[in-house]
Amino acid sequence: MSLENVVIILAGTKHPGNIGSVARAMANMGLGRLVLAAPRCRITDESYRLAKAGGPILESARVCRSLAGALRGVRLLVGTTGKSGGYRSPAAPPRAIVPRILDHAARQRVGILFGPEDTGLVDDDLRLCQLLMRIPTHRRASSINLAQAVMVVAYELFLGSLGHTPARAIRTASLEQTEAMYAQLEKALLEIGFLHTQNAQHMMFTLRRIFGRAGLESADVGTLRGIARQISWYATTQDPAGD
Known part of the structure; x- marks a missing residue:
């Protein structure tokens, strides 16, 4: 099966050498589409030397100025994270996803979205992802280089x-459609008191994980x-007094 529709997206990359090393890993594994979202460096001679x-x-x-621009045309977004627990749970290993x-x-x-070398993806980035991926590592040395992470996933x-036959034809909703849906759901759930300022972010992250796993069309x-x-x-038209 061709990997032509798989895009590696690097957000906020700081080092030209890492961009080159990522390109080399991609080429080794048959991937060809690379997008840089708001990079903090340029593609340089060092990048080409390492590529x-x-x-x-x-x-x-x-090269895109923002992550939003980099995601244009993407239907399924998989975020990578080195952390677990909290909003990031559950994050599955690459082989499972x-x-x-x-x-x-x-x-x-x-x-497939990778964060900056120093911080990884922040919560605002992760909430855009339908699926989360975490590469298992030994607990005594859990940090891996950006290019290493891309190589493992690639x-x-x-x-x-190799020999993969898709289970069925899938055509999920666009990210723009799902983001509009989440905004409308959050508004409605705030209006009925299911969400409040103390739990809104956590609960919406949970809903994103649920719907992300479902693969909404x-x-x-x-x-x-x-x-x-x-x-x-209903929330804005009902009579609070019950009359």
Whole structure:
């Protein structure tokens, strides 16, 4: 199976050498699409020196000023994180997620998002992701280099793609559609008191994980937005006194 629809997205990368090393890892594993979201460095001669056979990937890399721009056209977004617990739970190892990525990539664009070398992805980035991925490491040395992380994920994708037959044709809702849905759901749930300022972020993150695992299609999003709209209507039109 081709990996043409899989995009590696680097957010806020600081070191030109890491960009080159990522391109080399991608080339080794048959990946060709690289997007840089709000990079804090440029592609330099060092990048090309370390890219080796990945030079053409650097030449065709798309550079975007914001993460929102980098996600344009992406239907499934998988975020990578080195941490666990809290909002980040559950984050599965690459091998567990690869089959789903490949099923989606058969017909639509899938983005795999990696954060800056020093901080990784922050919560505002992770909340955009339908799935979270965490590379298991030994507890005494859990930190891995950006290019190493990309290589591990790319290897699992390449290995999984050999002879892979997608389970079914999947066409999920766009990120723009799902973000509009989440905004409408949050508004409705605040209006009925299910959410409040102390728990809104945590609960919405939980809902994102639930719906992210479901792989919502456009019709699903439309149904959920209709429910949210009816909740808002009821919350704003009912008589508080019960008359």
